[in-house]
Amino acid sequence: MSYEITKSRIFSSLLWKLMERGGTQGIQFIVMIVIARFLLPEDFGLLVLVAVFITIAGVLVQSGFNIALIQKKNADEVDFSSVFYLNLCIAFILYGVLFLSAPIIARFFEYPLLIIVLRILSLTLFLGAINSIQNAVIARNLQFKKLFFSSLGAVIVSGIIGIILAYAHFGVWALVWQQLINQLLVTVILWFTVKWRPKLLFSIERLIELFSFGWKLLVSSLIDTLYNNLGSILIGKMFSPVLLGFYSRGEQFPSLIVSNINGSIQAVMLPALSSYQEDRQRVKEMVRRSIVTSSFIVFPMMVGLAIIAEPLVKILLTDKWLPAVPFLQIFCAVYALWPIHTANLQAINALGRSDVFLKLEIGKKILGLSILAITIPFGVHAMALGVFISGVLCTFINAYPNLKLLNYSIQEQWKDIIPSLLLSLVMGFVVFCVKLYMMPALLTIIIQIFVGTILYVALAKLFKLECFTYLLLALKDMLENKKKTKLIINNEVR
Secondary structure, eight states: OOOOOOHHHHHHHHHHHHHHHHHHHHHHHHHHHHHHHHSOHHHHHHHHHHHHHHHHHHHHHHTTHHHHHHHOTTOOHHHHHHHHHHHHHHHHHHHHHHHHHHHHHHHHHTOTTHHHHHHHHTTHHHHHHHHHHHHHHHHHTTOHHHHHHHHHHHHHHHHHHHHHHHHTTOTHHHHHHHHHHHHHHHHHHHHHHSOOOOOSOOOHHHHHHHHHHHHHHHHHHHHHHHHHHHHHHHIIIIIOHHHHHHHHHHHHHHHHHHHHHHHHHHHHHHHHHHHTTTOHHHHHHHHHHHHHHHHHHHHHHHHHHHHTHHHHHHHHHOGGGGGGHHHHHHHHHHHHTHHHHHHHHHHHHHTTOHHHHHHHHHHHHHHHHHHHHHHGGGOHHHHHHHHHHHHHHHHHHHHTHHHHHSSOOHHHHHHHHHHHHHHHHHHHHHHHHHHTTOOSHHHHHHHHHHHHHHHHHHHHHHTTOHHHHHHHHHHHHHHHHHHHHHHHHHHHHO
16 A cells, blocks of 8 residues: 655645544534533533543554554555454454443442443444544545545534434433444445455464554553543542533533644644654654644634633533533643644654653653642542643653654744744733623624634734744645646646
């Protein structure tokens, strides 16, 4: 499976990935807003608890080997088919474990309904095992256009079904069937759009070769997933599913925005960085571009979202969800740091240093667990603040290895992002002042977004931010290349 990585192809793939994540998550966000108006916070809290166990099992099914397939330059049909069959076997085993342990988990959280919900949603493990390989094929060949259409179609159909069920008072089952149908449709559509099919090929030797790289990523991902979901488990057990519902809804807003933008950039960057892994200077340039560009986009969005949080929640989710506002504002600060985290970690993966990646994850989780232990006695809001403190410290931890690997220090990285951060804070102050004088709430939000966007772009142009100029030039080049391609095609037709 050979592929060629070019600058224009990277940028085009990035746009398709952005549209795929932005379109699907945007629609998913709207669906969740509508459903939240019909359901109670405890319904969402129950689903979060169930999702914890399915997510952990999903890591064991999908992580490690799939990234190894993307990173391996000469991966062939034997590699892909071997991983496919292994993933299905793991999914079958883990589904059995979750099915049998569901009553125990339900008793632990004192929530009997959790049994049947967990058993049904765990079926997504089999779907994940299938489409994880499809996603690896798409990522290696930068064919994110196919992922766009499959994800968009699935989220629209499943969203409509979820809303209908919520309106019909199905409660948590509206969320269950919406997620299950979404995963099923994504897998089916990708099966017909991605030309790869598993062959009757299986090699233990190839799996061992991939495992030598992938096991460290698997363990790292498992540690990360366990740590990220530990807070939800503790809140659900020590406090209540209602409070967990507020916590998860507060995290959802900034997570949606950042995972869309930053996640799209990183999904494209891993195969791109892997293709240049022998050229360290080129990898450094690409990592730097990733950090600067994603920070320029993410910072103003997080600052703006934190400022308009309260009226936004009132309008979208109604007053019953107002306790989620403080969590939303805290997580805006948490997710603003993601561009630094993910760019550094993707570079380490692309260079084949999964050993370094694993060491980082262990160190960060020890730090995070220490902060979590300190904050738990002070309540859920203190736990959320602890996540932010941990995130700040982890920016230095994640950046440290790339001083040696790429000669790209943490000082350089912060110097690259400080201009975007300062402009975002200035923009945020102005937007906050607009809030003081405008009524009603909906009109205020519209004016704040308009003023904030115009001001941020104007300041970027005034101070000649390099990342702003780069984005304009890259977009211009892509449009010109498309025009040239159309002219060539038209001339050939004639």
